[in-house]
Amino acid sequence: MSTLLSTDHEDAGQHGWQHRLHIDAPLLFALIGVSALGLIVLYSAGGEDMELVKRQMLRLGIAFGTMFAVAHVSPGLLRRLTPWVFTAGILLLLAVLISGTSSGGAQRWLDLYFVRFQPSEMMKLAVPMMVAWYLADVRLPPNRFQLLASGIMIAVPMLMIAKQPDLGTALLIASGGFFVLFLAGLHWRIMIFLGVLAGAAAPLVWHYMHDYQRQRVLTFLNPENDPLGTGYHIIQSKIAIGSGGLYGKGWLNGTQSQLDFLPERSTDFIFAVLAEEFGFIGILVLFAFYVFIVVRGILIAIQAQDTYTRLLAGSLSMTFFVYVMVNTGMVTGILPVVGLPLPAISYGGTSIVTLMAGFGILMSIQTHRKLLPT
């Protein structure tokens, strides 16, 4: 572990190939590990459907390919492109709001004739990039004006996505922007003020929420209230996890999963399948991978050589963690049901590509460092 986690400058020479290929081996191996575990669980969750696993492998291949490609974009170029990417993202979001095709009751997709594209996915990366770009040149911690400007950069895309409505992605974008601000040294006083403000705004938010979103919150507060309707997901998921016990029921033997009691078991609720079939031990293995990835990302951020890359790397790593926590919190019934997949495990979605692109940025930051003596 210590060699894998070490990012000392001396190692750069030893791992010259990593620099040449712009690959961070520890991150890569951890991501491959999680993906492999994901495929194993997916095979069981999908009812031993090899086709499903193949499609997921194809998707993972594209995602890893994207990661390698992004890793070759130097941080400098990325930084120069940032305002353009952000502006393009905002315009695309506007396009979705105006003419986007409806999919699953929510307007998220933009039909580009050859591919259906989700601009909100792009904003997951563009928002932290933009805030980091803006704060890279100012003296940190940011002053009130800069905070306000950053706040607008975060709030505008977030509200546009929440309007689609896609609460989960909006949440991730907000947290991505927030982590940049936090790492930039956002004052604790202001955070407390923001927290109080958020608490006060809660009734207002409730007022503007969609019925299904309100339902999810109510269900979260009391799932037994509606055991056959919206509460069913949580109840069945808790049964799956709890009955898994310490060692699990064994691969392909989870009754909750195999007999259809667990809804959305290949996608949002796949964590419950893992918990049922591999038990607490299986969960520890998964979390070992996740923790390793987050810690590795933070270390890359700490060692980054300028403010832009540092803030960006830190924010991307933390957003990944939020991703994991929101999904597992939802599946275990300690957070409301927000439609977020379990990163690198859940089947489908374009989110895996965005996620891997984010790790591509981390790898780029790690491998484009100039070997300067400190």
Add this chain to the structure above:
Amino acid sequence: MLRQLTLKDHLHEYHLFSNRAITLLVICGLLLLALLSRLLYLQVIEHEHFTTLSEDNRVKLQPIVPNRGLIYDRNGILLADNFPSYRLEITAEQIDDMPSTLAELEEIIHIREIDRDRFDKLQARKPRFEAVPLRFHLSDEEVARFSVNRHRFPGVEIKAGLARHYPQGKLGVHAVGYVGRIDEQSLKNIDSSNYSGTTHIGKTGVEKTYEKILHGTVGVRQVETTAQGRVVRILKRTPPVPGQNLYLTLDSRLQAATEAAFGDYSGSAVALDPKTGDVLALVSMPTYDPNPFVNGIDYDDYAKLRDDKDEPLFNRALRGQYPPGSTIKPFIGLAGLEQGLTGVSSSTYCPGFYMLPGSTRKYRDWKRGGHGIVDLDIAITQSCDVYFYDLARSLGIDRLHDYLQHFGFGQRTGIDIVGELPGLLPSPAWKRQHNGEPWFPGETIITGIGQGFFLTTPLQLANATSVLANRGYWMTPTIIRAEQESGQDALLPHRSQIAETLSINDRENWDRVIHSMVDVVHSLRGTARGIGTDSPYRIAGKTGTAQVYGLKQDEEYDAETIPEELRDHALFIAFAPVDDPQIAVAVIVEHGGGGGSVAAPIARKMMDSYLLDEPV
């Protein structure tokens, strides 16, 4: 803003960042701990609870319906059996548009209004994933038509099962009874877990009385199912215990001969084996076919049966209450002998009417000119009313009531078929309670010839005759001869039970009364001499005529001018052979007129059938 303020302090920013990054890692660690404790709580502390819930999800219990026991007559002729039948079932969960599915089904399968109603009711009660029957007894043609169109109806299935069938149709329906679909009311009286899956239950007759034995015990299939209820595999199977077969005491040949003997008459006849109490025949005419009732009879067909003026659904043998008329005379004669109020040699003069001292009211004898001087033998043989008016007065109503009670009048015989009525044996106490009036002496007089308030059922009359034939041993009438475990050859016979033994002062009194009853059939002046002349065995009997309509003081009874529904009921009781009684019968022919001319020939045919015909 001063330029120097915007200058970046890289080292300061690095430290600021590192501090913040480490703070975040710590917060992450704490959140992770919270999540892991949640998981430990679910997976370790609450593990058993959730394991139970998971098993409840996965394992479902499915009932396996036991096969209903068969019903045979005493000679092994099948009266009720089960035959394969197909029913159409619909699982609501799998139907998108129920009304249009039903409309399309109607094009290929006949669906009656009653089927729809039942289906709607059942559907409201059952969970959506459970299949609910829409039609029973599909014809082969309907099964074929549906099979061809099957792909058009996901969620609609044909299931095979066993259905109750009565191969003898109308024969003995009032004894055997029938099964019908379980309704809300019968649900209350049964162990619903034993009946899960069972669709039919005994509604009348033996089918109802012996429901428990016939039904058997439900079996259980433990299956693993998906969330939608589809069975994945069978985990465990407890086979059902089939219902036991029943062998009735009924002789279906005798039953058939009796039903035929009634012709177009309504009425009832019961034949008992005096030695055992076996019910050999239990006839109520007219009869009806129970088969349509099994799967819900059409409203129109049911209304036709219900509104028929001859009341085929009415079980006259158990529930018909008729005045016994003169058939009561041997029993009253016995009471008189026992009390020493009459003797073989003592006689009365019959002028054709009777008057109570100090009253002008005339109680007529059926024979206008009177019988002249009569003793007990003549009084029974010729059915002299005046003799029994006088004897009833001498006995008094209380003694009369006590004696007749010993023969089972006014009380249920205890036969093992549900629905029996007790008849009515009047007494001053009963009248006070019921009418709030005192007992009048004239009411005692007419009780002496089985009129007035006195009512008996055909079964009671047959039972009393049987007691007479047994000279005091009263065997409880029973319809069950033996039970048989399904799949076994051995029969488990039912033991006959002595309900009561009548002890009398002088056992010769039995012979005296029976001798008079033999004279009824075999003497030249007997009222049933028509059936005695060519009989190869000796019969003891008594005729009776029960008034339906009270004649005024000086009115003539003329069968020709009186409408049929007001004509007298004809009765006859008998047992044979006299020396070794094997059969005791009671016959009531509604509005038949004379007991000797109408009822006695039916009884003779019954006894011939039972005593003379070669066994099958």
